[in-house]
Amino acid sequence: MxxxxxxxxxxxxxxxxxxxxxxxxxxxRRLSEVLxxxxxxxxxxxxxxxxxxxxxxxxxxxxxxxxxxxxxxKEYEATxxxxxxxxxxxxxxEITDVSDVVPTDAAVQxxxxxxxxxxxxxxxxxSAIKINGRRAYDLARKGEAVExxxxxxxxxxxxxxxxxxxxxxxxxxxxxxxxxRTLAEDIGKVLDTGAYCSELRRTKVGWWGVEDAxxxxx
Numbered sequence: 654m655x656x657x658x659x660x661x662x663x664x665x666x667x668x669x670x671x672x673x674x675x676x677x678x679x680x681x682r683r684l685s686e687v688l689x690x691x692x693x694x695x696x697x698x699x700x701x702x703x704x705x706x707x708x709x710x711x712x713x714x715x716x717x718x719x720x721x722x723x724x725x726x727k728e729y730e731a732t733x734x735x736x737x738x739x740x741x742x743x744x745x746x747e748i749t750d751v752s753d754v755v756p757t758d759a760a761v762q763x764x765x766x767x768x769x770x771x772x773x774x775x776x777x778x779x780s781a782i783k784i785n786g787r788r789a790y791d792l793a794r795k796g797e798a799v800e801x802x803x804x805x806x807x808x809x810x811x812x813x814x815x816x817x818x819x820x821x822x823x824x825x826x827x828x829x830x831x832x833x834r835t836l837a838e839d840i841g842k843v844l845d846t847g848a849y850c851s852e853l854r855r856t857k858v859g860w861w862g863v864e865d866a867x868x869x870x871x
Contacts (some may be wrong), residue, residue, distance in 0.1 A: 687699060707857065736819045742849050762813060765813060774831065811824075
């Protein structure tokens with residue numbers, strides 16, 4: 654059970670279908686009720702609405718350390734759907750059929766091996782990254798052209814959990830700033846099948862694990 658305090662770090666297990674800002678709003682509302690005054694609450698890194706898992710929430714004076722926590726490595730489990738692409742890189746976008754070719758197990762393993770270590774990534778246009786002071790997703794939703802700059806990220810580990818076409822399940826340990834949606838799309842390009850991230854769960858941030866987090870409904 655979450656024990657809300659004015660100056661603290663809170664571990665929340667975010668469900669699918671709610672934004673990260675929605676999680677912050679719920680914690681702020683509840684903490685304000687506990688304190689009898691408006692509480693200061695922030696997050697240390699967003700999760701997409703379709704994604705689930707660990708969010709580090711900071712309250713009160715601990716909000717000063719939000720950037721420090723956001724720079725920590727993260728671990729995820731993801732399901733990648735092969736043969737299709739999504740306009741947003743996830744299930745919420747427009748899905749397009751690309752290929753019915755079924756990659757072999759060896760081809761999948763070889764593709765994953767290309768994405769370990771230090772790699773270049775171009776973040777998705779539907780992201781919270783700011784371009785000239787405006788959120789990329791706001792620009793994309795208005796139909797404005799968005800040029801996302803490449804960035805260097807590190808994939809410390811990338812493990813195949815299961816492959817039953819079209820679903821490819823992976824576990825990965827990545828540096829801060831890594832987009833799993835982009836990783837899924839890039840794997841699809843290497844396999845020449847197209848791909849998008851259909852499920853995503855963040856299991857760890859730094860030394861904190863989702864097993865120690867409280868579901869938001871509690």
